[in-house]
Amino acid sequence: MKFTLREVIRHQLRPLPEVSTFAVDLTGKVVIVTGANIGLGFETAKHLASMKPAKLILACRTPETGNKAAADITQATGCSTVVCWQLDLSDPESVKAFADKFEREGGGKLDILIENAAVGLFSWKRAVTGWEQTIATNHLGTAHLALRMLPFLLKAEKPRLVIVASDVHYFVTDPNEADTDGVLQRLNDQKQKGKFYAISNRYQVSKLFNVLYARALSSHLPRGTSLTVNAVNPGLCVSSLLRDLNPVVRIPLRALSRPVARSTEVGSRVFVHAAVATELDGKTGEFLQSCKVDEPSDFVISERGASASRRLWTDTLADLSEFDDQVPVGVNRYLQ
Template sequence: MKFSFSAFIKGQRSRRAPVTTADLSGKTILVVGANAGLGFEATKHFATMKPGRLILACRSETRGQEALEKLRAEINCTTAELWILDLADFGSVQSFADKFEREGGRLDIILANAATILPKYQPTRQGWETCLQVNCLSMPLLALLLLPHMVKTAEQYGTVPRIVVVASEVHHWASIERRVVEGPNILGTLGSKEYCTSKAMGTRYFLTKLLNIMFVRAMNKHLSTTAPIVVNAVNPGYCYSNIRTTFSGFQALIDSLMERAIALPTEIGSRQLVWAALGMENKPLGLKGEYISLEKVEEVSDYILSPEGATVQERIWTELVQILTKAERVSEVVNVHL
């Protein structure tokens, strides 16, 4: 589907429905990036639905604690708790999963909301470009490590757990350069210092959203048919957000003008995340592998749907699994569930 700038503006001005609600009694909800922005607003919505357990996964203990205290004060949610998770470090993801192995138990929803935008190349401890690792490597690692808990939850409680990845309509304006595709290692190239020039970093966020949707579609394709797990991607729309605080100069000026003209309040954007996690309650499997926008399934970009996109998606999935199987237990998860 061709996605024009006029279609983007039309979407921003579309009427938004009230937040979707459900009874979350006894259920465990995990929100990654829960201390601010869309993540915090979605967490607030979940907190009003009496969740059995609401886990706020945050990088900063200080900001996470502030969010937790604010949540308790505003919503009086007594089942919320803070867990530390730094997606810029695979070790932190592994530690988080180890903690869940010991203390987690049931897991019904993962809202994979955290993302970052950086203007320049910055490597992580593992040597990947930070945006790529945070947005596209660590989140799949977390999903794979926690997948057995979701499968077990489905079996024990007869439910359909969901993994919701926050994507964006900007994926329509992204593709992967042919010189990268023609090389032997797509992710390795995209995450390298040599590739991450100022020009490449200028469109890095768009690219990571494309990769997010490819991950959702690939994971859904490879999931065992016996595992009733919904993995989907959701577009919250263009909202007021602190994710763009790294912008400077002309880019910051344009973003500021756009915010004033068309940006949605963060709470309104968060309703889309909640719908992806709770919507179509009677037919949840209808959302498997789908891209959601304005509370309905939408077609993804022409690039993803093209023969080249399908080939690239499968190659990236294979590379991703090879990268992530270096972490403990991932090989077992892949062999059993994928």
Template sequence: MARRTTPQQSAGPRGRNIAIPDQSGRLAVVTGANSGIGYHTARLLALAGAEVVLAVRNGAQGEAAADRIRANAPTTGPVSVATVDLANLESVASFADVLLERGRPVDLLVNNAGVMAVPTRHTTKDGFELQFGTNHLGHFALTGRLLPLLRAATTPRVVTVSSLAARLGRIDLGNLNAEHSYRPWPAYNASKLANLLFAQELQRLSDRQRWGILSAAAHPGLSRTNLVNSGPRLGRQASPGRRSSSGRQWSLGRQSNRAAGLLLRLPVGSQSAEQGALPSLLAATGARVVGGGYYGPGGPFEIVGAPSTARLPRAATDLAMAARLWTASEQLTGVGFPA
């Protein structure tokens, strides 16, 4: 197959270009593709010729993103929009059923969508703490339901987007839903560590069961997206199936998110969302990517820079914890993977 490269436009003094192999004929599903890192991941995959499904919670925003992708490139692969709410397992199942009915193998799944540091404890429709339920369990269930289509592809990949915050994460199997105590950032950190444990365990299962799936993880470093701002907005009003906790907790969480938001707006010490998407694209398309690999910015402390191999936190190498979290996730979601 001929190889085509798609140059990444430089964004600021730390801009870097990566060569993306021709993706023609491949079907990619990218969650959270209407904005930020997910949008640029989807855009550059489409520019490389992939057929891309923008898996988004808000259909109107997804259609607007698809229009921007089509308008900003002379030729792209087909771009479509499908709605899925990762905080609702019924929605995840419905989304997967549409793809299963179509029957087209899924060559690439990018588990990108997420929520960050919601100031007060909220739950998903299924009763899970919102960050753990969306960032980890929603993607766990989606991957499991799409497994037949992934296995049907010739060289399938699953890329799960984590965060530098995973280094501070701690998994408490007795308090996965933060019912006993809730703090915004520790809950987020735990969900991002869960992403890494999931990516590692998926690769081990793929190797053991000979599924042929390459599972990798990526993180965007310190990138300027609206993720920091979207979390606090969820705390301003309680929606059905979600509850908030004390006003004091909300105030402290809001102050933490405001400080993080100010930091991310600084051009020095952070990078654009487009640059933040490069590690995901490397993991999704790179010829030298290895199963179980982890990729992020190659600069000091992995904050900014050209995409490179990232340092896996020690907690993410805990095989026993990965297996126990996997079992718990199957039980919580009701989605099982073939043993």
């Protein structure tokens, strides 16, 4: 699908259904939302809290803001089962500690995992692992958490994994470069030449990887499972994602986008819809936007896109296995 500026604006202005029209009873269900201390994650968690989950875990990098968010959600909804657990997706040790804690305290099964946490950097920065921060957080960390939580998801009755992508994946420069051996390592080389590898293209690339990875993981799910894995686009929202952008650029960009940008509450509806709407039962490997299944970019659905998805899967497992020896164990045990 080609996504033009006209299409972007059309989607932005499309009214989204109220959460009450597709809400469900989450009694007895365990839910995790990453990056839930502010913005889209916070609004998503607040909506889910109103559905009475047995446990709602806000997975946040900063416990102070996460605890405040949990208290605010409890006060707003009356849900007393909201807690904050520390999680830094860019740090594999943090991901492992989070998964280990869930094994001890999570209740055994996980019904909904919404992977919302992301960064939008516009300058080169490395995570503690040495990986470039955007790829470390938006792709590798997201993939790592999904694989570590897989055993608990597979124990639930109708579990859902929601990976937050974006419509910016339509606009990646030179997307065919994604179908390259060792693309992750190339992205981690600051001297790598080419528009695909430019830091100005990095956020878009990370969101393309979210779509490709969701499709790859879905294709490896065991036969007969009820677990679904989908990528979802919230659209352009008034959020804090641009906070790391130079103010000279950030302020005008926000001013220009404000007329069509969704509020974080409206944007969060697509996450909640992806997590609970009964009309999505059994649908997996899809790209969702405006509370509907939609077609991703022409590259994603092309033969090159399918090849890129397979390469990304293989490279991701190899890179994550260097940090966590339980990744290959889990893949061999739970996936096909």
